[in-house]
Amino acid sequence: MSATGETVLEARRVAMKFGGLTALSDFDLTLRTGELVGLIGPNGAGKTTAFNALTGVYPPSQGEVRVAGQRVNGMRPHQICELGVARTFQNVRLFRELSAFDNVRIACHAGSKSGFTSAWLLTPRHDAEEERIRQRAGEFLAVMELGHRKHEVARNLPYGEQRRLEIARALATGPRVLCLDEPGAGMNASEKVALLALIRRIRDQFSLAILVIEHDMRLVMGVSERVMVLDHGVTIAHGRPEEVRRDPKVIEAYLGDGKLKLRPPRGAEGGAA
């Protein structure tokens, strides 16, 4: 798909500093509706830090983030979520003791106007609202092929389904931008292929812009329109996959030996990335 949609997320010269450590510097990104952009880089390159800066987990030390034209620096994550940025986490963070259905229903609250009083009095408005949420949540579960797991407690789901449930939950917030932090971590190659196909499908179905961190170079190159490569917090390459793949800086920093390593060791990504 060509990058002709409207700009939904913009980062300009974003920097993140923790004490004396610069985890991210001069991070520039423009995401348009319908795009799927891959974010890659070796361990500790600042990929997750970039996610955290975009979604408000930390306010950026410098620079500016705009969602649909609105500056979001210093907003709390839930406010940024309401503007349309949803995310998943590198280490799955589901509401573990709740059912798959409830996980998604929690994210469906956006646009909900009924308050405590109508919940306590069981007003018709409350009924209608709850019914709408039930329907929507059911749909998102079905989209992520989890319909049969509706009443299963999240922690009992197999790992791959937990990852998909996290995406269903993020979708339920009604995002314009979906940030996926290693959605395929811990999956085998064929599962990853299926997952990325699913991700492309939801991008088209919900007209999203998707930013995805993925370790598997071959896969990320295969599905992304654009790829950004981070190393030590610096963007060393940015462009179409085939260009990035040939970029000598990328080869040196990320691939080291000059040959494309197709399968880096599983779980090599560190928590501080």
Add this chain to the structure above:
Amino acid sequence: MRRARLVLRSVAPFLIALPVLWLAQGASPPDVSIVLVAIAVNVILAVSLNVVNGFTGQFSIGHAAFMAVGAYTAALVTTGMQDLQLLGLPEGSSDALVFFLALLAGMAAASVAGLLVGIPSLRLRGDYLAIVTLGFGEIIRVVIENTKALGQATGISGLPPYTNVVWAGMGVVATVVMARRLLLSTQGRALLAIREDEVAAEAMGVDTVGWKVRAFVISAAFAGLAGGLLVHKIQLVTPRMFTFVKSMEVVVMVVLGGMGSITGSIVAATLLTVVLEWLRGVDQYRMVIFSLLLIVLMLTRPSGLFGTREIWDALPRWLRRRVDGGTP
């Protein structure tokens, strides 16, 4: 017709409870009635604390302070309006109305106290929050103890004996309905999300600080109701009734019943109240036996009597849909 059905569904628990409570009131001699009220007060306290500690996963140990605020406020209203004849009503109805207003005033005052404590402290988590709620709880008590208008350490005595089994029982019904319907709503699910994973909840658009404060305020309001009910049974209110020990007692009930289980809170509060009453006969061993009981229970059932389960989970689905209004 449909409208009438909806109204009926929303007030059904109260309509069902009222005649039962009337009968219970008529059938219980004074000494039983006082135990029933004590049970009801503790159930209200435990269920309301469960909203914060169980549903939302925050650890508050200052519940008795909100109870105190509600108790004193209600006491001031009833003693101030005792001789008033409201709206030309007969004496019984006028008293009932005064008491109702007093309880509402107590709840309102307690929720304001909850808001004042909640806003600064709910940015903290876990142990820190526990310490701050404990501190605030003691501050509120000490302020009362040093306020002349509230009778300082001797408190206020000679309160009208308005509370009976019906009033206390309706308080329980109101509290349980509040908690249950909250749990089944969007608002309640936001609280559960905070308990499960605060970072993820925030990322999914849940205003975690805002919801924690709301949970705290609601919880405080019902603690205030419990306070108002209790002091109009024993006709006396003193600061000593609302010490840290009382707060801990409620925490124990919630933990023992199972954090997040309304049924658990009800059962544990009833059980502990009855056991403590029983043990009055062997006063010097009372706390020893009580503590032993807790140790044994926590060793055998570490997640409480009910975990997060509810008694009505055992009901067939169609019946549950009728009771809960369509969910889950």
